[in-house]
Amino acid sequence: MGIVRDDEVARYKNWKNNYQFFGAPVAVFLCLDTSLTDWSLFDLGMFADSLMLSAKAHGLDSAPAASSVSYPHHIRKLLDIPENQKIIVGIMIGYADPEHPYNQYISCRVPVEEVAHFRGK
Numbered sequence: 549m550g551i552v553r554d555d556e557v558a559r560y561k562n563w564k565n566n567y568q569f570f571g572a573p574v575a576v577f578l579c580l581d582t583s584l585t586d587w588s589l590f591d592l593g594m595f596a597d598s599l600m601l602s603a604k605a606h607g608l609d610s611a612p613a614a615s616s617v618s619y620p621h622h623i624r625k626l627l628d629i630p631e632n633q634k635i636i637v638g639i640m641i642g643y644a645d646p647e648h649p650y651n652q653y654i655s656c657r658v659p660v661e662e663v664a665h666f667r668g669k
């Protein structure tokens with residue numbers, strides 16, 4: 549974003565984008581029933597991944613944003629989410645602006661060999 553680390557004002561202004569859901573027209577909030585164990589977070593993560601891939605297959609872009617659930621009590625009230633549903637994460641869905649600086653940054657990936665080890669016979 550061209551913001552230097554100690555420019556608190558610019559950083560705060562930029563961070564506000566998080567609370568405006570990056571301008572996305574749709575926000576999906578994924579919740580877990582409180583009766584479930586932590587294991588279900590794995591299922592929810594897989595569900596989130598499938599949701600984003602499915603959105604892509606339909607020509608939509610998405611971005612998971614933990615910041616969107618920073619104030620869960622507001623979301624709960626606004627969307628009438630029952631107390632037995634724990635709000636875990638929000639996923640913004642819309643059409644990415646390829647010109648936006650956020651979308652100019654391509655993060656690197658470590659080579660497969662660093663995260664997977666293959667053993668032959």
Ligand SMILES: Cc1cc2nc3c(=O)[nH]c(=O)nc-3n(C[C@H](O)[C@H](O)[C@H](O)COP(=O)(O)O)c2cc1C
Nearest residue numbers: 566610611612613614615616617637653654655656
């Ligand atoms: C669970 C999760 C929560 C995230 N929360 C935020 C967030 O609150 N704010 C943000 O700017 N990026 C957040 N990100 C990162 C962006 O969504 C990120 O741009 C996206 O994962 C693409 O990553 P990549 O550049 O490595 O492909 C989050 C990512 C994940 C997986």
